[in-house]
Amino acid sequence: MRLPRRALLGASLAMPLAARAQARYPDRPVVLVAPFAPGGASDVAARTLAGHADKHLGQPIVVENRTGASGMVGTLHVRRAAPDGHTLLMARIASSAIVPAIDRAAPYAWDEFTFLGLVDINPYVVVVRADAPWRTLGELIEEIRRRPGALNHGSSGPSTILNLGIRYLLLQAGLAPDATVEIPFRGGGEVATALVGGQVQIVGQNLSEIAGALQGGQARALVVTTPERFAAIPDVPTAREAGFPALEAIVGWNALAGPPGLPDPVVRRWEAVLAALAKDEGWITATRRVGSVPQIRDGGAAKAFIGAQVALYRELGRRLGLSG
CATH class of the missing domain: 3.40.190.10 (Periplasmic binding protein-like II)
Known part of the structure; x- marks a missing residue:
């Protein structure tokens, strides 16, 4: 079947436009969703990162608390967001590992998300x-x-x-x-x-x-x-x-994640930002001051780490009779 010339022309124009949009990323402030209330570990980590990563990213990072259901409300909001890199998640052990590990009715799977990097470990x-x-x-x-x-x-x-x-x-x-x-x-x-x-x-x-x-x-x-x-x-x-x-x-952690299907240029941009953050003495000092251990790892390493955590809590949930 031959496609109309107009359709072919539209597709050929759309592809460069999408590529140019990704090249300009980010072209507006990035919203970083903390899925727990202000003062909690995800909120503290999100605000600490936002206060130092913005200069490496070139745009403001706005922290938005979307709370409820053990962090599922905020996590699901990011799961449904447009995959353009302007809505990201401070992924937390509860909402991104424990819930999908032990709750069969969870509205998302842990590995649906695009992982950009591990941020810190929290004793x-x-x-x-x-x-x-x-x-x-x-x-x-x-x-x-x-x-x-x-x-x-x-x-x-x-x-x-x-x-x-x-x-x-x-x-x-x-x-x-x-x-x-x-x-x-x-x-x-x-x-x-x-x-x-x-x-x-x-x-x-x-x-x-x-x-x-x-x-x-x-x-x-x-x-x-x-x-x-x-x-x-x-x-x-x-x-x-x-x-x-x-x-x-039993140890806490924070990771940076986005919706499914984030484009590679967005992923690479954030991995570069996190790599710069790993050398940023201001962020390192601020992270240690609140009792966390800076632990920047790239997206692949973050996904492997979180997968191991999911396996741990799936077994713990089984032993505690919590899996359902």
């Missing part, structure tokens, strides 16, 4: 108020063992690291995974505020979300999941030192 800490009676993780576990169901923990959703990390700790201690009561909030920042205010008794969350309370003497960390003691909190024992080496598997 996980178990924290209580500074005036709490438990000085060590062992003391806290024994209290839970004596009074199952009497203590609570803060969470930003059932399929988040804040909830699953505590459930996994309880399982490793030989306790029922529901031996503490989950108190849900919209994001990690709200959970940290609730701990300081006395609304919750235990928090397991990323260091970046609770660093301010630790530095201000309002909270006490009982364990950190890094293999070695973390420089920002040198007096806090590691999971291995505390007798729970399996907890090292």
Whole structure:
């Protein structure tokens, strides 16, 4: 079948126009969606990146919080966005690994997205108020063992690291995974505020979300999941030192992703921006200041890393009876 000359001419004109549009990318501000509430780890990472990557990109980066459903609302918004690189996602462990790993009804698959790079790794800490009676993780576990169901923990959703990390700790201690009561909030920042205010008794969350309370003497960390003691909190024992080496598997992270089908020039542009960011002392210092570890990797390495995380949480969900 022969195509009309007008159709052929239109197609030939459209192709160079699309190529020129990609070459000009970005031609307007880029929206970076943080799928959790202000003050949480994804929000902090997004604003830290936006404040330093814009000069490497050549356009402003506007952070937009789209919250709800363990990060699915914001993540799905980016999944449905036009694949032009002007709407991106600060991919988070909960919404981009845990949810698709354990929830068969999740509205997206983890590997549908175009991964642009890993941004940082965020140590996980178990924290209580500074005036709490438990000085060590062992003391806290024994209290839970004596009074199952009497203590609570803060969470930003059932399929988040804040909830699953505590459930996994309880399982490793030989306790029922529901031996503490989950108190849900919209994001990690709200959970940290609730701990300081006395609304919750235990928090397991990323260091970046609770660093301010630790530095201000309002909270006490009982364990950190890094293999070695973390420089920002040198007096806090590691999971291995505390007798729970399996907890090292629980760690937060942030990655940069876009909708399916982002053009190669957009991907290459962002990989170049992230490579420049990896040498940007301002961003490195700001990232460390909030308790994260700069960990720039390219899109392929980010996808491989997140795939391994999905496999880990799929197995954890099965063990906890959460897969559905």
